Amino acid sequence: LSSSAEALALREQFSTPGQQKEASSLGMWIFLVTEIMFFGGMFLAYSIYRSSYPDVFARASNTLNVVIGAVNTAVLLCSSFTMVMAVHSAQVGSRRALIWFLILTILLGGVFLGVKAYEWNQKFEEHHVPGPTFHLEGETQQGRAQLFFSLYFLMTGLHALHMVVGVGLMLTLLYLAYKGRYTPEYYTPVDVGGLYWHFVDIVWIFLFPLLYLIGRHYHGHV
């Protein structure tokens, strides 16, 4: 087992295990930079339309449930904590703790997606889904309100898709951790998977205030 761990930690094209690990981390960071630009385009579209139609966007945003949004943010932050603890467990070589923290991360990711599904279902029932049946009560500018909900579904949808991919990665890590593949000498996939999971968390850290909170203070005078 230890010889196979050594073989994983130092493949022949690298000089040292440290160099190999750094190459993997750098590769994931470069992928995450492309993800910054991918989500950045959507944040840009959102910012431009929000500054063009601030009142409609505030009224549409106020139909979202802030408590559910905040609780789901906390759920995602919990999952980031369990993820970083999974990496820590791998670092100190505790296979048991690694497995349990990965399971917790997967469960919390599942809770987040479940709450998201509940929220989307509410939107369908309230006719807040852009399309022929769209109707926002008391809104004179239905088209611009649809614009908000189009961006809402696009951004939360693509974020949720990233979460689904993340859960898939975690399940793979869980299987390999169960098989005893990771040691303090070689746990790079756990580390790099963690980078991806935390990045998806950061995207939500910006989505939550921009989608749920921006219009709250308009309560009185809109």
Place this chain on the structure above:
Amino acid sequence: MSEHIDSPRVYVAVFIALLACTLLTTMVAEVDLGFFNVVVALVIAVIKMLLVALFFMHLRHSTVLMKVVVGGGLLWLLIMLGLSATDYGTRGWL
């Protein structure tokens, strides 16, 4: 390369700070600060981003190369957002 291993205590402290920031941003959103509602919300979001990136993503122990890559990504994002803002922000001037 000797791996730097953080104490779980650091992670717990960062986690609590993140939850506190979430509570704060949710509560302050109800107060009418006018234009500054957006500023406060984004400042808190950036603080949360830095906490996650520096501690959970171990960026503070990373090599200079890694920090430059991440900084470069953010710089290009700011160029995209900034130049677009100068475009849309000044169209009314004509």
